Amino acid sequence: MADNVTIITVARRAQVSRQTVSNVLNTPHLVREETRERVRRAIEELGYRANQAARQVRTGRSQTLAVRIEPTRDGINSLVLDRFLHGLTVAAASVGYRVMLYAAADDDAEVATYADLLAAYDLDAFVLTDTHHGDIRTSWLAERGVPFVTFGRPWGAPESHPWVDVDGAAGTAAATRRLLDIGHERIGFLGWPPGNAVGDDRRAGWASTVGPEFADLSRFTADDVAEGEAAARDLLSIPDAPTALVCASDSLAAGAFAATRGTGVAVIGFDDTPVAGVLGLTSVAQPLTEAAARCMDLLTGVLDGGITPEPVLLQPTLVIRESA
Amino acid sequence: MADNVTIITVARRAQVSRQTVSNVLNTPHLVREETRERVRRAIEELGYRANQAARQVRTGRSQTLAVRIEPTRDGINSLVLDRFLHGLTVAAASVGYRVMLYAAADDDAEVATYADLLAAYDLDAFVLTDTHHGDIRTSWLAERGVPFVTFGRPWGAPESHPWVDVDGAAGTAAATRRLLDIGHERIGFLGWPPGNAVGDDRRAGWASTVGPEFADLSRFTADDVAEGEAAARDLLSIPDAPTALVCASDSLAAGAFAATRGTGVAVIGFDDTPVAGVLGLTSVAQPLTEAAARCMDLLTGVLDGGITPEPVLLQPTLVIRESA
DNA sequence: TGCGATGATTGGATCGTTCAAGTTGTGTGA
DNA sequence: TCACACAACTTGAACGATCCAATCATCGCA
Incomplete structure (x- = not known):
């Protein structure tokens, strides 16, 4: 035209x-x-x-954020990224930024593409999701002075950078309190094998609420429906079995739900995915739109003000359904 | 640096x-x-x-595609977009393109942002999803000569443009045949109210396979688990009730699944979402990565060759689980 | 030897914008 | 009256690439 x-x-x-x-x-x-x-x-x-390109040539700033789009990992939980991305796109647009996607098979591949992306597109910043122990991505970016925010805490990392996260422990604690409130006294936990920072955190919320004397009411397994079901059966077959289960994910909760059908055992999941809606599972919901908006806030702080903003820890909410 | x-x-x-x-x-x-x-x-x-920006200033081409990211609509099905986006990002990167996101509340808002996006970013093309009857977006773009591809047929539209779609009717037909193969003789259909092009197509696949004498074995309802459950109960309460149900979505199938628990009635869903995996639902799976790659193929045809490529209709596959 | 054709390489102009350094005009204070 | 500050605006250069026309060799052929 x-x-x-x-x-x-x-x-x-x-x-x-x-x-x-x-x-x-x-x-x-x-x-x-x-x-x-x-x-x-x-x-x-x-x-x-x-014309943004012409502006970019002159100023060296692209008004663009890059976000990695993941292949569907374990199925259920990838839906979280979808909603986060939408929130981020909206928040970015409102302050004159745009969101560009890139794909990478794993962290190593991701780091390898950083240099390309930065040189070719003059990206202003990265938004990283799914931070974990020993994350090589954050240190690569930090060393080179590339602005970035993570959605997820810098688990165990000494250096600090701007981040936004949702308080998983508070979520499982709230779930546990809910179960106590409706009369349960023996509450179990179904989670992932120790070592996964997010999983450990979610377990901690349950553990601190029920107290140390219930420590053996927990089971660990991979994030899979069938494994969750097996672990739940195991946990429910012991003497003095729990009458309610808090789960680290909706996948595990779906398995637990199947194992407890008809027994009256209460189940609470995590992430409020569509699966929870379908099964009628009470689940802990992360405020993803809010998290995305806060990521953008932190980034504008870094990009415009040159300041290192304080991290943000958001509180999840409990969505109550029939299962608990 | x-x-x-x-x-x-x-x-x-x-x-x-x-x-x-x-x-x-x-x-x-x-x-x-x-x-x-x-x-x-x-x-x-x-x-x-x-430097892509400098190149863009001179050539007027940005090597960028724009895709709309939707807010979570009806919950379950939005996961489809997530996987499509990933496939598109990978396919685009392999031929030197990148994917940029934009958000819009509805089609009108989307059209209103086109002019802005085009002028500010020199976008090379759009990829539209969820085409429907009387889609104003395609005509706007076509009138102005903006290259685009749709993932979804130009339902009922006279003008033709490059598109990729998955043969929904073939999917429900395959589901129906599967049920016939395992011995069912009276097979019902649970779908959306007529008028929705995608829904009508999915119904047609079932209808043509069972034949006209079974036309009253279908029910229509909004894409919602509870409504699906109610509709399924209604359908199963009639004389000579069906012994199996083909559903237009996993949401409806999840409802039907709840309604048929313990009755031995078979259920097949559509889209192979995580919900299907959790419930053990047999479901029709769209080849989303393939669809994304084909979209990119068509676009390179339009952009590099200036040709108007032939549309692509992909075949879905049936993922067999316990429910049928 | 001279000349045109062809292949390989070069230098100037340009895309649309912002930066940096000018130019103009007006008002203020000594 | 003159110097000076300041506000408002303009002009030339630059960002990093590509387009286009020009240059320089090389070679075949009459």
Whole structure:
């Protein structure tokens, strides 16, 4: 469509120079009000939009964030990323940024693409998800001074960077309290094998709420429905078996749900995925839109202010359904 | 990190002019082999990556596709987009394109942002998902000559554009045949209210396989688990009730599954979402990675060759689980 | 030997924007 | 009256690439 509307077209129409138009857009206080209005009108009438690529060539800033899109990992939980991405796109757009996707098979491959992405696209920042123990990505970026935010705490890492996370322990604690409130006294926990930071955190929320005397009411297994079911059966077959289960994920909860059908044992899952809705599972919900917005807030702090903002820890909420 | 490696740095290192370096990258056949190798070595040694923004300013092409990211709509099915996005990002990267996200509340809002996106970012193409009857988006883009591909047929639209879709009717037909094969004779269908093109298509696959005499073995309802359960109960309470159900979505299938528990009635869902995995539902799976790759193929046809490629209709597969 | 064709390489102009350094005009204070 | 500060605006250069036309060799052929 011969998009010939450049800053010069606008300048001619408003009878000013290129630079004045540029000033109206970027540093309006330098321009007299009357002139500013005239330029604004010309922009409006011509439907002018600043060419981001040209701006980027000159300034070296792309107004672009990069986010890795994961292949579906374990099925159920990838839905979390989907909602986070949507929130991030909206939040970014509202402050003039855009979101670009990249794919990588694993962390090593991801680090290998950083250099390419940065050199070719002048990315302003990265948003990392799923941080974990010994994450090589954060140190690579930090060493090179590349701005980034993580959705997930810097588990065990000494160096600190801006991050947003949801308090998983608080989530499982709330789930446990809910079960206590509705009369359960022996509450078990179904989680992932120790060593996974997120999983350990979720277990800790349960453990601190029930107290140390119930430590043996927990089982660990891979994040899989069938394994969850088996572990739940095992846990329910012991003497003084629990009458309620808190689970580290909706996958495990779905398994537990199958194992407890008809027994009246209560089950609570984590992440409030569609599976929870379908099964009628009470589940801990992460405020993903809010998390995305906060990531963007932190990033604007880093990018515009040059400050290192304080991390943000958000509280999850419990979505109550029939299962507990 | 003063990323000062530009085309000139490379040129100096290889003792050639800027233009020769550019030629090595874009039109290598114009450069003598010996020179080409020398330049390639210099590029390698310096870790040079062409600056996309600068290229874009000159050529007007951004090597960027835009895809809308949806808020979670009805819960279960949004997972489809997630996997499609991943496939598209990978396919795009392999041919030098990147994927940018944008959000829009509805089709009108989406059309309103097109002009902005195009002018500001020189997008090369759009990938649209969820096409439907009377889609205003395709006509807007087609009128202005903006390249695009849809994942979804141009339902009922006269004008034709490149598209990729999965044969929903073939999917429900395969599901129906599967049920016939394992001995069922009265097979019902649970779908969405007529008027939704995708839904009508899925119904047609069932209808043509069972034959017209079974037309009253179908029920329509919103895409919701509870409504699906109610509709299934209704269908199963009639005289000569069906012994198996084909459903237009996993949401409906999840409802049907709840309604039929313990009755031995078989159920097949659609989209092979995690819910199907959890419930053990047999479900029709769309080849999303393949679909994304084909979208990219069509786009390169449009963008590089200027041709209007033939549409692609992919076949879904049936993932067999315990429910049928 | 001279000339045109072809292949390989080069230098200037350009894309649309912002930065940096100018130019103009007006008002203030000594 | 003159110097000076300051606000408002303009002009030239630059960002890093590609397009285009020009140059320089090389070679075959009359």
